[in-house]
Amino acid sequence: MPVNVNKMRAFCEFINKVILLALLFASATPVLGQKPTDWKAPQEANNFENPLAGNNNAIVDGKKLYTKMCVICHGNKGKGDGVAGMSLKPRPTNLATATVQGQSDGAIYWKITEGRPPMATYESVISEEQRWQLVNYIRTFGK
Amino acid sequence: MKNIQIKELQLWAMVAALILFLSTVVISCSSTSQISAAKGGAQLWGENCLRCHNAPSPETFSDTEWDVAVMHMRIRANLTDEEADKVVDWLKTAN
Amino acid sequence: MKNSIQLILAIAFLGAFVFNDVFAQDSGQIAELKQIKQDVESLKPGKSRFLLRGYAHAGLEYHDEDDELTFVGGAFNPLFVYQQSDRLLFEAEVEMKFEENEFEIGLEFANISYILNETLIIRAGKIFVPFGIFTERLHPAWINKFPNFPLGYGHDGILPGTDLGVELRGAAHAGNLKYNYSIYAINGPQLDEGAEHEDDIGKLIYGNIRDNNKNKAIGGRIGIFPFSNSSLELGFSAQFAKVGSDNSEFNDIGANLYAFDLSYIKAIPAIKSVIDIKAQTNFINVDDADYPDPEDPTGVETFTFNNKSEAYFIQGSIRPSFVGNRFFQNMELAMRYSDIQTPEGAHWHTEEDQLDIGLNYWLDWRTVLKFTFRKSGQGVDESEEEHKESGNAFFVHWAIGF
Numbered sequence: 287m288p289v290n291v292n293k294m295r296a297f298c299e300f301i302n303k304v305i306l307l308a309l310l311f312a313s314a315t316p317v318l319g320q321k322p323t324d325w326k327a328p329q330e331a332n333n334f335e336n337p338l339a340g341n342n343n344a345i346v347d348g349k350k351l352y353t354k355m356c357v358i359c360h361g362n363k364g365k366g367d368g369v370a371g372m373s374l375k376p377r378p379t380n381l382a383t384a385t386v387q388g389q390s391d392g393a394i395y396w397k398i399t400e401g402r403p404p405m406a407t408y409e410s411v412i413s414e415e416q417r418w419q420l421v422n423y424i425r426t427f428g429k
Numbered sequence: 430m431k432n433i434q435i436k437e438l439q440l441w442a443m444v445a446a447l448i449l450f451l452s453t454v455v456i457s458c459s460s461t462s463q464i465s466a467a468k469g470g471a472q473l474w475g476e477n478c479l480r481c482h483n484a485p486s487p488e489t490f491s492d493t494e495w496d497v498a499v500m501h502m503r504i505r506a507n508l509t510d511e512e513a514d515k516v517v518d519w520l521k522t523a524n
Numbered sequence: 525m526k527n528s529i530q531l532i533l534a535i536a537f538l539g540a541f542v543f544n545d546v547f548a549q550d551s552g553q554i555a556e557l558k559q560i561k562q563d564v565e566s567l568k569p570g571k572s573r574f575l576l577r578g579y580a581h582a583g584l585e586y587h588d589e590d591d592e593l594t595f596v597g598g599a600f601n602p603l604f605v606y607q608q609s610d611r612l613l614f615e616a617e618v619e620m621k622f623e624e625n626e627f628e629i630g631l632e633f634a635n636i637s638y639i640l641n642e643t644l645i646i647r648a649g650k651i652f653v654p655f656g657i658f659t660e661r662l663h664p665a666w667i668n669k670f671p672n673f674p675l676g677y678g679h680d681g682i683l684p685g686t687d688l689g690v691e692l693r694g695a696a697h698a699g700n701l702k703y704n705y706s707i708y709a710i711n712g713p714q715l716d717e718g719a720e721h722e723d724d725i726g727k728l729i730y731g732n733i734r735d736n737n738k739n740k741a742i743g744g745r746i747g748i749f750p751f752s753n754s755s756l757e758l759g760f761s762a763q764f765a766k767v768g769s770d771n772s773e774f775n776d777i778g779a780n781l782y783a784f785d786l787s788y789i790k791a792i793p794a795i796k797s798v799i800d801i802k803a804q805t806n807f808i809n810v811d812d813a814d815y816p817d818p819e820d821p822t823g824v825e826t827f828t829f830n831n832k833s834e835a836y837f838i839q840g841s842i843r844p845s846f847v848g849n850r851f852f853q854n855m856e857l858a859m860r861y862s863d864i865q866t867p868e869g870a871h872w873h874t875e876e877d878q879l880d881i882g883l884n885y886w887l888d889w890r891t892v893l894k895f896t897f898r899k900s901g902q903g904v905d906e907s908e909e910e911h912k913e914s915g916n917a918f919f920v921h922w923a924i925g926f
Contacts, residue, residue: 354468358475362793365846369791369798370475372845372853373483373889403488406471406523440742440764440778447707447744460642462697464752476754479789482667482925483889497575497607503639504613506661507695507704507747510642 325402327393334392338418348423351416364427374404387428394421460510470519473512481506487523495520571609578602578617581665583921598622601632611639633686643696651691653684654706654745655761656783656804666890666925669841670880672898674862676806676835682866683806683835684763686731687711702749712741712765715774722818723871726831728767728779728810737775741765759785767810779810796846805836829869837862856884876914877901890925
């Protein structure tokens with residue numbers, strides 16, 4: 287069946303081309319892929335004083351809030367691996383990294399308050415105290 | 430002939446069952462439950478959108494557009510009233 | 525004394541001047557604020573709103589059968605969503621595509637929905653028949669993980685697609701169990717009596733604009749969510765209809781259709797991935813009938829067959845969303861197996877299966893590049909159907925939702 291052999295050969299060549307194209311595409315993704323841009327809280331946020339500093343009960347309350355509002359994107363352990371975050375740009379932040387944990391409580395509080403799409407603003411959704419509770423809970427990811 | 434009668438009977442039995450089911454739905458159901466009442470909008474957005482497609486970025490639409498888009502999804506994907514409300518509120522805080 | 529009077533006067537004068545100035549500034553700001561408020565109010569949307577959504581795709585296909593490599597696409601499915609009020613919604617989807625060198629335009633669906641209460645919505649018009657999950661939820665190009673449909677689905681398939689009728693649907697909780705439901709009455713399927721193609725005798729024709737009888741098809745679907753995070757949905761659908769036309773000898777022929785569906789999505793941290801499983805199995809039972817044998821010129825001879833068809837598919841996909849590499853994060857490996865069996869003895873008998881293997885790259889939440897290899901299994905060669913819907917093929921599609 288020479289016809290079939292030719293057909294098969296043509297098909298293989300075609301597949302090769304497709305693979306080549308795919309590789310080309312793959313090599314182009316660093317260009318396509320979005321680089322995470324820096325998100326810095328303003329300087330004055332560092333001066334906000336955490337009214338719940340060292341309060342362990344706040345961690346418990348913070349965890350409850352985190353489960354309800356944050357897990358879906360930031361993941362159970364804050365690694366940015368929540369199931370809904372996989373198609374967002376930028377990806378949800380990994381809260382366990384030194385970049386996050388190195389920020390002041392005030393800066394983290396400010397970010398929860400203000401948000402930056404696709405991260406929501408929680409200023410009108412939860413109280414100041416609740417936002418500080420979240421800060422305390424987020425701190426546990428660094429330990 | 431007998432065969433047809435049995436089939437008709439079956440059909441009417443099914444219709445009766447459906448009507449019974451519907452009336453149960455209308456009378457006894459609730460749009461919320463303890464578990465869903467405790468959930469946040471972000472959580473419901475993630476859980477429900479993912480049933481069929483990627484969870485959409487809140488940046489996609491304006492507040493006004495989200496109202497329409499979520500109403501459309503409420504009907505097409507059978508979201509509960511509570512889910513639709515919480516999801517749209519959350520999307521509006523994140524766009 | 526004089527000095528102090530002068531001082532008081534000076535202070536009073538100065539005070540009046542300053543106060544006056546502040547007041548002027550204040551009233552100026554108030555006026556400005558009023559203006560801004562008015563501007564904002566004028567931009568506030570009304571209750572009636574319109575949103576254009578939809579999807580499109582373009583691509584390249586190689587079909588082994590005819591050994592051709594063809595650019596495809598130009599497919600455009602705009603979805604018009606019109607919100608009349610916070611209870612009333614009108615939706616219509618137009619399907620535009622090229623088919624056999626001709627431009628085709630179709631009205632996929634057009635219906636009015638009204639939210640009666642928290643758990644009950646009424647909808648009427650041309651609707652997706654809630655029979656299983658594929659047609660209603662998974663077929664749009666940017667949701668479907670493959671460029672093609674499983675065997676049995678689509679406009680020439682053996683399953684309900686769209687139909688005209690009225691539907692009640694909604695979602696609610698029974699205790700902590702979430703469920704959704706739909707029940708409907710539609711024109712329903714019609715028995716093909718061989719008027720156009722003798723070979724199609726005994727088939728069901730769906731989506732009929734005009735019914736051939738007074739009987740309406742009645743059906744419904746119920747879906748339950750055993751887990752509170754909505755990750756698993758199990759559905760059951762049924763539909764009952766008389767399918768013969770009132771003035772033919774087939775007026776008592778009935779059909780009943782059943783489907784089971786499953787949907788499951790889960791993140792598995794151990795493999796830094798998200799898995800997604802979908803499945804649907806369909807049973808179509810039409811009453812036996814004696815059909816005129818098209819091969820007998822006298823029209824006296826009849827033939828019959830056990831008119832039962834089945835079709836199912838199961839698909840699984842895995843996306844390593846949480847690995848470190850940004851390229852692999854967006855990759856998705858998908859596999860789908862589908863199978864169809866139509867009645868032995870019918871001229872449209874077929875027994876086919878098919879495996880689709882796909883590698884997808886998600887550019888964002890609604891834009892995907894699909895590389896799919898379709899491998900046809902047994903039975904394809906015996907089928908006399910056109911081979912575009914089956915046979916080995918390779919697809920590269922770019923699909924977007926909007």
